[in-house]
Amino acid sequence: MPTAYPTPPQRDSWFAPLSIDLIVKVFKTTFFHPFVVWIIPLCFRAQNMFWDAPPMLVSIAWASFITLCWAAGVINDRLAFGLPREVDLSEEVIVITGGASGLGLLIAEVYGMRGATVAVLDVEEMENGEARGVTYYKCDVTNKDQLARVAAEIERDLGTPTVLINNAAIVFGKPLLSLTFPEIDRSISTNLLSHFYTLKTFLPALARSEVGGTIVTLSSVIGTVGAAQLTDYAAAKAGVAALHRSLAAELRQSHPQIRTVLVTPGQLSTPLFYGVQTPNAFLAPVVEPVDVAKEIIAAIDNGRNAAIGMPLYARWIDWYSVLPLGLQAVVRRLAGVDTAMKTFVGRKGAQKEGKQGVLIQAF
Incomplete structure (x- = not known):
């Protein structure tokens, strides 16, 4: 079982699950879905409404716009x-760094x-000891x-x-x-340089694989906006995003059979950022690891290149730099964004509090 961590303090309310992401998701499956919007004029027609009736014209225009x-x-x-590559899971060998806990373990x-x-x-032992099909x-x-060696x-x-x-x-x-100098070195090495090392180590194998390959890079919105108390992390994540985009451009020319996926999440509900409270749960909800995992797994399964941003604001975060x-x-x-880290506890702090506090399972 995953390691237990204490539940961070929350301001619970009846509208707590409500967020702009949920609203957009509902609209995308209703009023913004091509199939659904064409049902409306068909329903009008089933009621013997004439084609030139105003409600009919408006519904057809809206359906045409959504379809376009x-x-x-x-x-x-x-x-x-x-184009996507063909993926057969029985032939895929997936390498996950930092996969002993959190999002990596879930995937x-x-x-x-x-x-x-x-x-x-x-470097850490797997939280649940072992998992089926995982070495x-x-x-x-x-x-x-x-x-x-590994x-x-x-x-x-x-x-x-292959992945x-x-x-x-x-x-x-x-x-x-x-920050001490050893901490800076460790942060930049883990969050940025390790990407170069793993790519140099495993990319030749992906390049010669008969089924092609997929590279998934985990970045962060902090790499775009920066944040107080995250200078080292933000610098590394900005470098990771630049590395990914440059590598994707290289691979399109030299190894078009390799797909690349860039993931830019907001605050994840994992022990890595334990204690940090989102200032606005409606506009910037905390992202559950299972939701990010679904998107990553879907991109790998479909064999496609992708740019994944979660929650909604993460997909538009690049526009922040355009603002005055x-x-x-x-x-x-x-x-x-610059005060959120004041309540930061982190993984070690969460583990200490977990011995006395209310326990939850952390992905």
């Missing part, structure tokens, strides 16, 4: 991401139960020699890797003046 938007979205995705367990071959790389390799992803063991034991999920991360949550600087300052104050 849907078609434009399909064309946009095809132009941006190209590993899902693929293990579905018949894929999964290798988890982590654990103790490995520090910031150590090039350990990575080379890569050889994976290819010998499991086969040629690499760079998920390992660490958060100190300290102001820059409070004064407006950016106002947005930062309203969002509370």
Whole structure:
């Protein structure tokens, strides 16, 4: 079973589950869905309404507009991401860094139960001891020699890797003046340099795989907006996003059979950011790891390139940099992005509190 962590303090209310993401999701499956909107004029016609009646004309115009938007979205995705590759889970060997807990463990367990071959790389032991279809390799992803050794063991034991999920991360949550030089080195090495090391180690295997491959990169909205007490983390995540985009451009030319997936989530409900409270649960809800895992798994299963942003604001976060600087300052104050880390406890603090507090399962 996953390690138990205490439940952070919450302001519960009847509308707590309500968020802009939920509203958008409802509209996308109703008034903004091509199939649903065409039912409306058909219903009008079933009531013997004439084609030139105002309600009929309005409903047809709306349905046509939504259909055109849907078609434009399909064309946009095809132009941006190209054709998908064929994926057979029985032939996939999935390597997940930082997969002993949190989001990485969740993805590993899902693929293990579905018949894929999964290798988890982590310096920590797996939280649940073992998982079906998952092989654990103790490995520090910031150590090039350990990575080379483990890569050889994976290819010998499991086969040629076809999917690499760079998920390992660490958060100190300290102001820059409070960070020690070893902490800075460790943060940048784990959150940024390890991506270079794992790519250099596993990319040759993905390139020669007969079924192609997929690379998944975990970034963060903090890499775009930055935040107080996250200077090291923000710098690393910005570098990770730039690395991914540049690598994707290279692979489109040299190895078009390899797909790339960039994941840019907001605050995740994992022990990594335990204690941090979102300032606005409606506009910036905390993202559950299971929701992010669903999107990542869907992208891998479909063999497509993708850019995943969750929650809704994460998909539009790049527009933040377009705003005038004064407006950016106002947005930062309203969002509370620079005060959110004041309640940060982190994984170790959560484990200490968990011995006495109310327990929950952390993904």
